[in-house]
Amino acid sequence: MSIAQLEYFVAVAEEGHLTRAASRLHISQPPLTRAVHRLESELGVSLFERTSRGMLLLPAGERLLTRAKEILSLVERTRREATRTPDGKPTHLPERPSSS
Amino acid sequence: MSIAQLEYFVAVAEEGHLTRAASRLHISQPPLTRAVHRLESELGVSLFERTSRGMLLLPAGERLLTRAKEILSLVERTRREATRTPDGKPTHLPERPSSS
DNA sequence: TCAAATTACGGTCGACGTAAGGATC
């Protein structure tokens, strides 16, 4: 279960279509369907019901969607906070010495 | 920033030594030092001060450590909940038809 | 027949491990 996998899953769940989700993520369908299958396989549950009209979220998928959003939100918050102190003072960058 | 990267970071932060953290993670030092460097580069901050005795957590590292633990804890919780309904009823597995 | 998901296949990028190289006490 990777962060990218969760982003993919959320996109599919929210769009309801693999095709539209792929477009939103700027990738093609194959990596997306594979990622979802792999996620289901890893967790051991079916997350979607595949119909000819799109992807329908199952109960297990709904529960995961909630958590996935929490995780992604926390990750995003962590990214933002990392570069700034709690006081808002920016931290110094770890520049590599170039020449001199 | 990947989940594995956060696991690596937490191990180094808690052990205080790259060597010991690598041993705990069952990997060698090179991937570990690279992962930490990459994380610092991605975030744009120094997380550790490298001394001849080990890795010393900087303020930015301490803040990240807190968040990283939260994320990993939430991920673990998500993994556990994924296979069970809130009521505790196990969900059916999406078994691939093998033969029969 | 059309639209949607899936599988096949080839290429590329990332991550690991072994080995060698500083740096500090």
Next chain:
DNA sequence: GATCCTTACGTCGACCGTAATTTGA
């Protein structure tokens, strides 16, 4: 000299994209 962390280098696995296949309205 011992103990860290780091860089070099080669290999292997993961992910993506294009193309072809399958399934259902």
